[in-house]
Ligand code: SF4
């Protein structure tokens with residue numbers, strides 16, 4: 052399987068995606084209420100930032116996997132990765148803005164960026180908490196990554212890992228053949244160096260996202276099922292499970308359209324709109340920097356090329372007061388963050 | 402009005418059933434919600450039971466709703482089908498066991 056970009060697919064163009072999100076498809080059965088209107092009804096429009104605390108950096112679209120639902124359209128054929136120079140610009144902002152207490156490193160597979168380890172080390176020197184969004188299989192994909200668990204431990208990195216399900220079939224359908232077995236091996240390696248154990252400060256959290264056109268079930272019950280099954284079948288321990296909704300972007304949007312589920316899925320998200328979740332969306336406390344240094348309200352907006360509504364869009368020209376006074380850019384995909392218990396990079400929000 | 406009895410969109414209108422006799426609908430939905438909450442049985446287990454019962458009562462709305470719900474709660478295709486077979490076996494068995502009544506009756510009147 053290749054990325055949409057490598058296939059020169061129409062949806063590789065963010066404008067095409069936005070057009071579908073805003074106008075629906077030709078066969079659109081439902082006229083969707085604009086997200087802006089829902090926010091207005093909840094007294095939340097314009098959507099304003101709270102105190103920013105999470106500095107999320109997408110260090111590139113390169114990945115060893117090509118998951119069907121990927122909102123990044125990542126894969127081995129994607130060559131866009133963050134340079135050390137852009138990382139240095141991020142570090143300068145972090146040095147000046149101690150309020151960003153958490154640095155959340157994502158991709159693609161962030162570990163594939165040749166400057167990844169250097170960047171983690173530099174961020175830790177600034178005394179920030181580091182989260183790495185690790186797809187697990189990267190750890191066992193090549194011997195140069197076998198020592199990642201030890202590297203993570205040395206730098207007390209919090210590891211957040213996707214595991215769509217505790218059974219092989221459902222995981223492999225979404226992420227590719229063999230992904231489940233490799234993920235289990237990687238989780239055992241992480242447990243082996245002390246990650247995810249009950250009293251351990253080495254945090255290991257898992258991410259569930261639905262393998263299909265539906266919303267995640269309740270996070271607490273699901274976490275319990277994951278915990279019981281993974282321990283019983285594989286002796287694996289972890290701390291928390293984050294249940295994340297798939298947003299209708301990029302390859303998941305393609306899947307929705309191809310499978311004829313787009314309208315119903317959008318309607319489901321709209322019907323499940325929860326004002327309490329809307330008040331807690333992650334963009335209110337997050338800054339998201341793209342591989343080429345541009346500023347976005349979240350990783351989803353980043354993939355849609357919706358930059359922060361500030362005069363200077365690049366990390367090299369970062370202006371904290373402009374960031375604090377901006378309005379967050381929203382569109383129809385935002386319904387994915389406000390459905391039911393809500394969804395964020397840290398799972399449910401209510 | 403649609404010229405058929407069952408319409409997919411009607412499932413979405415179920416919550417408006419209280420348009421007539423709201424107090425009764427409110428009681429039903431409150432009870433329904435509690436029945437399906439986590440209890441001595443998990444919400445996940447209850448969903449699978451609901452799917453089986455939906456087949457037994459042959460309600461297309463319930464089949465639609467609980468096929469999705471049970472799959473979303475992590476039951477796989479084989480498990481869903483086994484649940485349907487359980488419902489079918491009980492339905493079939495329920496018909497067949499009445500054959501004993503039939504035999505009793507026939508034996509009683511036959512020479
Ligand atoms: S979902 Fe994650 S692991 Fe899968 S292709 Fe996208 S970036 Fe890679």
Ligand code: SF4
Pocket residue numbers: 332333334335348349350351352379380381382384385388
């Ligand atoms: S998609 Fe991004 S901008 Fe929209 S609500 Fe979610 S986090 Fe906020």
